[in-house]
Amino acid sequence: MSSERAKYPLRARRSAKAISRAVHAVNLAVRKNSTPRAGAARCIPAGPAPFRDANAACTGRYSPRRVLRVQGTARARGRGREVTEAKQVPWPGPDVVDDLSEAAGSRWRAIDPMLPAPGGLPAGCMAPLAVSGTNGLPAGIGLCCHRRIADDVLDQVWGTITRIELTPRLRDSAVLDDLLGQWRGHLAALPEASGKDSAAVVNWPSRDIGGVNALLKRGMQPLTVIAVRPARRTALAAAGISPGLVIREGEPADLDAAAELEMGVIRNDAHFGTAIMRPSTGTLVREDTRKVLTGRPGWLWVAERAGRLVGLVHVQPPPDSDWIAVMTRPGTTAYLQTMYVTPDERGSGLGGAMVKRAHDELDARGVLTTLLHYSQLNPLSVPFWSRMGYRPLWTTWEARPAAALRS
Numbered sequence: 071m072s073s074e075r076a077k078y079p080l081r082a083r084r085s086a087k088a089i090s091r092a093v094h095a096v097n098l099a100v101r102k103n104s105t106p107r108a109g110a111a112r113c114i115p116a117g118p119a120p121f122r123d124a125n126a127a128c129t130g131r132y133s134p135r136r137v138l139r140v141q142g143t144a145r146a147r148g149r150g151r152e153v154t155e156a157k158q159v160p161w162p163g164p165d166v167v168d169d170l171s172e173a174a175g176s177r178w179r180a181i182d183p184m185l186p187a188p189g190g191l192p193a194g195c196m197a198p199l200a201v202s203g204t205n206g207l208p209a210g211i212g213l214c215c216h217r218r219i220a221d222d223v224l225d226q227v228w229g230t231i232t233r234i235e236l237t238p239r240l241r242d243s244a245v246l247d248d249l250l251g252q253w254r255g256h257l258a259a260l261p262e263a264s265g266k267d268s269a270a271v272v273n274w275p276s277r278d279i280g281g282v283n284a285l286l287k288r289g290m291q292p293l294t295v296i297a298v299r300p301a302r303r304t305a306l307a308a309a310g311i312s313p314g315l316v317i318r319e320g321e322p323a324d325l326d327a328a329a330e331l332e333m334g335v336i337r338n339d340a341h342f343g344t345a346i347m348r349p350s351t352g353t354l355v356r357e358d359t360r361k362v363l364t365g366r367p368g369w370l371w372v373a374e375r376a377g378r379l380v381g382l383v384h385v386q387p388p389p390d391s392d393w394i395a396v397m398t399r400p401g402t403t404a405y406l407q408t409m410y411v412t413p414d415e416r417g418s419g420l421g422g423a424m425v426k427r428a429h430d431e432l433d434a435r436g437v438l439t440t441l442l443h444y445s446q447l448n449p450l451s452v453p454f455w456s457r458m459g460y461r462p463l464w465t466t467w468e469a470r471p472a473a474a475l476r477s
């Protein structure tokens with residue numbers, strides 16, 4: 071019996087059924103932990119799996135080994151160079167991982183009931199990073215995976231091309247700083263982490279405020295928020311829309327104008343670093359818009375004044391939203407992908423009326439939870455989505471380039 075097993079005897083007796091449930095959770099988590107972004111313009115990043123270029127470290131699942139792992143410890147040396155020194159530590163076994171996931175899950179439930187139970191972990195690009203508590207017992211692990219987003223995937227617009235992501239499972243947010251320090255040592259040795267179009271990324275529960283100072287200290291910025299709205303949560307009353315405006319379902323004939331409104335969100339978000347315009351963006355947005363406009367029932371609504379489109383709200387229906395549904399409680403989940411009103415029509419109630427139209431449809435179609443991304447730095451987003459009944463669920467912290475993570 072390994073030392074982990076001795077510490078966690080109950081966990082050692084898991085049934086085959088429990089193991090198969092765990093494997094299922096891992097599969098869901100692979101999508102969750104890779105933070106995919108949908109294939110279209112939206113309030114901010116998103117994008118459906120699969121990533122054709124996904125690194126095996128992100129698509130595979132964590133596989134504990136009964137061996138020692140070699141872990142590098144960053145040490146500052148003369149002339150500003152950093153070298154790593156190998157040390158052998160036990161590879162965290164399934165019992166340790168399950169125990170930490172359970173501890174993280176109970177913390178998450180207490181923080182926000184809209185958070186999911188923690189899923190499995192990605193395979194990771196190397197041995198897991200592990201931290202101990204003051205009692206010397208395992209207090210957290212983190213798996214790192216690297217992805218390079220391909221040129222023909224629209225998700226490339228919603229962030230850097232190289233994304234190096236840490237998935238933590240912590241008993242206590244107090245050990246996050248230690249974990250980030252170890253991760254920094256790993257990144258310092260990676261040439262791709264210095265690339266201009268790279269980021270170190272951590273998704274952190276927005277209400278887990280105990281980790282915020284550690285993320286700030288390491289030079290990470292809270293760029294993006296995943297916000298959540300439970301079904302039938304009423305927004306503050308929307309004012310009526312002005313005469314001459316019509317809100318209706320989008321049609322194939324709206325393609326040119328609708329694709330232009332989708333691009334409007336991307337241009338707007340480029341101001342906040344959450345969208346980065348790519349050579350293929352226009353073509354990919356148009357293709358995505360064409361597909362959604364031909365689908366029925368429709369999930370895209372437009373506002374029209376005198377034959378001109380002046381607003382658009384676009385929702386990804388439940389099956390297509392599975393990639394992000396794992397970020398919240400179980401149940402039918404949709405993803406509000408794009409919300410845009412032309413500058414000349416803003417501030418008169420149109421945005422609120424369009425969201426209400428979409429929510430009425432979602433509630434009627436049995437959607438239990440709606441998620442969306444917004445840029446934390448967009449001054450219009452925070453008050454708007456709060457007023458529409460959404461609250462922050464996850465905050466995506468980034469250091470760009472990835473090597474900018476501070477020691």
Ligand SMILES: CC(C)(COP(=O)(O)OP(=O)(O)OC[C@H]1O[C@@H](n2cnc3c(N)ncnc32)[C@H](O)[C@@H]1OP(=O)(O)O)[C@@H](O)C(=O)NCCC(=O)NCCS
Pocket residue numbers: 112113114334335338409410411412415416417418419420421422423443444445448449450451453454457
């Ligand atoms: C965000 C956006 C969709 C809002 O549309 P809108 O038609 O201006 O919104 P409304 O007039 O219905 O306003 C609804 C509420 O949003 C908030 N809001 C709207 N404009 C605001 C502003 N300039 N400053 C602060 N809050 C604002 C207010 O709470 C407002 O309610 P109130 O007027 O009763 O106080 C629109 O500004 C837009 O398309 N912006 C550019 C793209 C974008 O940022 N999209 C959101 C991405 S997540």
